[in-house]
Amino acid sequence: MKVDQATVRHIAGLARIKLTRDEAERLEAELSGILDWVEQLEEVDTSGVEPMTSVVAVTMKMRDDEVTDGGYADAILENAPAREDNFFVVPKVVE
Numbered sequence: 001m002k003v004d005q006a007t008v009r010h011i012a013g014l015a016r017i018k019l020t021r022d023e024a025e026r027l028e029a030e031l032s033g034i035l036d037w038v039e040q041l042e043e044v045d046t047s048g049v050e051p052m053t054s055v056v057a058v059t060m061k062m063r064d065d066e067v068t069d070g071g072y073a074d075a076i077l078e079n080a081p082a083r084e085d086n087f088f089v090v091p092k093v094v095e
Contacts, residue, residue: 001036004028005028008031012024073086
């Protein structure tokens with residue numbers, strides 16, 4: 001696939017990248033080469049390949065879902081400048 005100067009400049013504009021004429025010409029060739037390589041990948045037969053999320057078989061580590069109260073409220077609020085019951089007290093910021 002051939003990329004032209006207008007496409008390179010459009011992509012650069014979307015990426016907010018300022019390009020000189022020489023840089024745009026160089027990127028035109030590089031982007032065309034990348035897209036040619038991607039077109040080659042379309043020729044590969046992947047019909048017998050299972051979809052996967054990782055190249056290595058990984059199973060999720062599971063743990064028991066136990067509800068706890070934490071029991072750390074007093075330790076957490078120990079250095080609070082102001083507190084009420086088990087809550088931080090902060091100044092009002094919205095009227």
